[in-house]
Amino acid sequence: MRKQIAAANWKMNLTYQQGEKLLDDILTAKIPLAPHQQVIFTVPYPYLIMANSAVANENNYAVAAQNCYHKKSGAFTGEVSTEMLQSIGIKYCVIGHSERREYFAESNQQLAEKIDLLLEKSIQPIFCCGEALSIREAGTQNNWVETQLKESLFHLQPGDMEKVIIAYEPIWAIGTGKTASAAQAQEMHEFIRSIIQQKYGTAIADNLSILYGGSVKGANAGEIFAGPDVDGGLVGGASLVAEEFIAIIKALK
Numbered sequence: 317m318r319k320q321i322a323a324a325n326w327k328m329n330l331t332y333q334q335g336e337k338l339l340d341d342i343l344t345a346k347i348p349l350a351p352h353q354q355v356i357f358t359v360p361y362p363y364l365i366m367a368n369s370a371v372a373n374e375n376n377y378a379v380a381a382q383n384c385y386h387k388k389s390g391a392f393t394g395e396v397s398t399e400m401l402q403s404i405g406i407k408y409c410v411i412g413h414s415e416r417r418e419y420f421a422e423s424n425q426q427l428a429e430k431i432d433l434l435l436e437k438s439i440q441p442i443f444c445c446g447e448a449l450s451i452r453e454a455g456t457q458n459n460w461v462e463t464q465l466k467e468s469l470f471h472l473q474p475g476d477m478e479k480v481i482i483a484y485e486p487i488w489a490i491g492t493g494k495t496a497s498a499a500q501a502q503e504m505h506e507f508i509r510s511i512i513q514q515k516y517g518t519a520i521a522d523n524l525s526i527l528y529g530g531s532v533k534g535a536n537a538g539e540i541f542a543g544p545d546v547d548g549g550l551v552g553g554a555s556l557v558a559e560e561f562i563a564i565i566k567a568l569k
């Protein structure tokens with residue numbers, strides 16, 4: 317069975333101490349998890365080492381960076397390279413979050429470069445895609461997402477594509493309290509899997525984890541994750557509250 321993942325995205329929230337406590341609260345809950353279920357904490361750069369050591373003895377828990385730079389190294393003050401992430405033992409990195417696309421003008425092409433640099437360092441990308449409200453209202457969301465996938469991922473060889481995790485996050489549902497319906501999420505996830513299947517074949521498409529993101533909380537996670545093509549979620553706001561995130565983890569298939 318493909319991996320079912322609850323990924324927390326802390327964004328630019330929590331102090332170091334609050335982050336430590338949140339991790340402790342979640343880990344001490346000792347949630348029973350099957351081998352195919354995984355929890356990933358996507359934390360700010362200064363907390364990566366602390367978070368990685370907090371989960372070091374836990375089988376189903378890992379840590380992700382929220383971003384990386386699209387160049388290898390050099391005079392890029394303030395940026396963090398994939399080599400740096402690898403050197404502190406990071407195994408996952410979120411890229412292409414809609415906030416980065418919008419506020420930092422990240423392009424599909426830059427994301428393709430990030431994907432290559434991450435895979436070169438054996439870090440699994442969690443690639444975010446998703447449409448704005450105007451695109452959804454115009455009914456062109458499938459074309460939009462297909463272009464994002466094609467321009468950032470479709471240069472990959474099959475052996476690399478199978479390491480990618482996709483997070484579908486309709487922008488109109490992120491942090492707005494407005495969740496896509498379970499049917500809307502399933503419909504887009506099925507479409508994404510079909511696009512991957514056309515390019516990379518059934519085995520890779522069937523194994524690909526596709527997460528849903530957009531106002532997931534304890535109360536709606538079960539319904540959303542029930543979609544056959546929905547393999548868990550990327551969760552912002554609700555991942556900052558231990559009881560909420562614990563409920564989301566427990567809702568994994």
Ligand code: PEP
Nearest residue numbers: 490491529530531552553
């Ligand atoms: C996100 O940050 O990726 C996200 C989906 O946020 P929220 O759960 O708060 O909508």
